[in-house]
Amino acid sequence: MLPSEHYVGGEFVRGDAAPVVVRSPSTDEVLAEIPGAGVALAERAAAANGVAARAMRALPVLRRVELVRRLAAAVRAEQVPLARLLTLESGKPIAESRTEVEYSASFFDNAAAAAEMAAGELPAARLADRRVLVLREPIGATVAITPWNFPLAMIARKLAPALAAGCSQLVKPAEDTPLTALAFARLFAKTAVECAAPPAAFGVVVGDPISIARAFIEEPSTRKLTFTGSTEVGRLLATQCAPRLLRTALELGGNAPFLVFADADLDRAADQAMLSKFRFMGQTCISANRFLLEESIADEFLSRLEARMRALVVGDPLSEATRVGPLINDAAIRKVELHVRDSVAKGARIRLGGARAEVAGLAPRFFMPTILTGCSPMMHCACEETFGPIVASMTFRTESEAVMIANAVPHGLAAYVMTQDADRLLRVAEALDFGVVGANDGAPSTAEAPFGGRKDSGLGREGGMYGLDAYVDLKYVSMRVRGC
Ligand code: NAD
Numbered sequence: 001m002l003p004s005e006h007y008v009g010g011e012f013v014r015g016d017a018a019p020v021v022v023r024s025p026s027t028d029e030v031l032a033e034i035p036g037a038g039v040a041l042a043e044r045a046a047a048a049n050g051v052a053a054r055a056m057r058a059l060p061v062l063r064r065v066e067l068v069r070r071l072a073a074a075v076r077a078e079q080v081p082l083a084r085l086l087t088l089e090s091g092k093p094i095a096e097s098r099t100e101v102e103y104s105a106s107f108f109d110n111a112a113a114a115a116e117m118a119a120g121e122l123p124a125a126r127l128a129d130r131r132v133l134v135l136r137e138p139i140g141a142t143v144a145i146t147p148w149n150f151p152l153a154m155i156a157r158k159l160a161p162a163l164a165a166g167c168s169q170l171v172k173p174a175e176d177t178p179l180t181a182l183a184f185a186r187l188f189a190k191t192a193v194e195c196a197a198p199p200a201a202f203g204v205v206v207g208d209p210i211s212i213a214r215a216f217i218e219e220p221s222t223r224k225l226t227f228t229g230s231t232e233v234g235r236l237l238a239t240q241c242a243p244r245l246l247r248t249a250l251e252l253g254g255n256a257p258f259l260v261f262a263d264a265d266l267d268r269a270a271d272q273a274m275l276s277k278f279r280f281m282g283q284t285c286i287s288a289n290r291f292l293l294e295e296s297i298a299d300e301f302l303s304r305l306e307a308r309m310r311a312l313v314v315g316d317p318l319s320e321a322t323r324v325g326p327l328i329n330d331a332a333i334r335k336v337e338l339h340v341r342d343s344v345a346k347g348a349r350i351r352l353g354g355a356r357a358e359v360a361g362l363a364p365r366f367f368m369p370t371i372l373t374g375c376s377p378m379m380h381c382a383c384e385e386t387f388g389p390i391v392a393s394m395t396f397r398t399e400s401e402a403v404m405i406a407n408a409v410p411h412g413l414a415a416y417v418m419t420q421d422a423d424r425l426l427r428v429a430e431a432l433d434f435g436v437v438g439a440n441d442g443a444p445s446t447a448e449a450p451f452g453g454r455k456d457s458g459l460g461r462e463g464g465m466y467g468l469d470a471y472v473d474l475k476y477v478s479m480r481v482r483g484c
Contacts, residue, residue, distance in 0.1 A: 050221025
């Protein structure tokens with residue numbers, strides 16, 4: 001049976017507000033109607049999260065690490081059912097969903113290792129009789145709001161370091177994809193019991209985002225909000241957190257440039273482009289959005305990319321062969337159509353695709369892998385995330401022109417550079433004003449890296465030691481020592 005209960009204070013509870021209706025993006029079938037969490041339940045969850053933070057703080061590091069390691073194992077053990085649920089609610093091709101489950105487990109592995117290695121400091125003393133002891137303490141109760149495009153991984157990336165650092169975390173997943181989060185809550189509850197960890201250290205409530213976010217932020221014990229989603233909502237939440245001076249971590253939207261220089265290995269570049277552009281049909285924050293191609297190889301690169309794109313199987317995301325499933329909802333496919341229409345109206349040409357793909361018996365939410373040529377920075381496809389399977393390409397003549405176009409957007413999450421010239425690789429990687437650079441690498445996300453953006457793409461980093469630090473408060477104890 002699909003999960004439909006919220007997980008609050010270590011207990012599964014039914015909601016009391018308007019239902020959240022979860023539909024399959026492929027078939028439009030109603031997968032679940034989850035009675036939503038109203039204001040009272042959200043407030044109760046936030047208060048319980050505060051109480052759980054005290055229990056987590058008291059848990060010795062070894063026990064926290066055990067909890068986090070066991071969560072990695074629990075997630076791996078349930079890879080098949082979790083992946084199926086993830087695909088049902090998000091439309092992510094099943095092979096990718098399995099990869100997401102493994103990716104999620106890797107955040108738990110990594111946070112456990114980071115917590116074991118974490119150490120305070122004793123800076124060199126300036127005075128003979130003074131010692132400054134720098135302590136790392138958990139920041140306390142944290143709340144998280146996550147997007148639909150990685151229903152499990154975005155929770156794991158936040159929760160793993162929170163628990164490892166000794167914090168609690170209460171999550172509100174996206175309304176389009178709450179089922180994986182609720183299924184994970186069952187795994188958490190079982191794992192917490194097995195290792196005698198506080199069962200309320202994690203919680204999930206689903207429902208109206210505005211009232212739930214308000215309850216999370218206004219709860220006096222809440223010490224941090226971590227958000228992954230659009231820049232618009234991130235900005236709004238930052239404003240709501242400001243009066244309380246609440247710590248905020250914001251992982252927001254991107255608009256990734258993908259630079260291909262004439263000296264690149266074009267087959268390798270095309271392979272990396274496929275990884276970046278077609279993971280979840282381009283519905284990821286680090287998906288290549290603007291293809292900047294050196295003029296002399298633009299056509300050759302696109303030929304090689306086109307051959308690969310023609311081989312993509314569009315279809316039922318539950319089928320093993322499928323690489324392109326449905327987009328998440330009607331608004332998403334309308335946005336992709338608008339970007340194609342706008343580009344063509346402003347002078348771009350469609351080299352491949354350009355329209356919805358019909359898949360027999362499934363909802364009209366599939367879009368053909370598409371190549372646009374002759375795009376320019378003023379088109380929608382270049383100034384905002386398209387979040388769809390569109391390769392919007394334009395050409396450049398010089399390295400400095402490429403870097404200038406790449407940086408000339410408000411976002412600064414991920415960028416890619418394809419070249420075999422080692423000097424250029426480093427020069428361009430340094431010049432790109434982005435938090436993540438894929439250098440001949442179309443899939444740079446990995447649990448040990450400090451993932452995060454600049455400018456409108458957000459604040460803070462997640463992953464590895466850097467991710468753990470985001471849940472740590474430093475305290476120093478200044479001691480006077482007699483007899484020195
Ligand atoms: P979204 O901002 O619409 O929603 C994200 C979350 O915020 C959801 O849980 C939603 O319910 C909630 N939300 C929406 N309005 C809210 C409000 N007024 N108050 C409080 N919460 C609210 O984004 P989305 O469409 O779900 O996700 C796609 C976006 O996320 C893209 O822009 C993508 O680039 C970004 N993203 C960023 C990263 C990253 O790590 N930087 C990762 C994945 C996705």
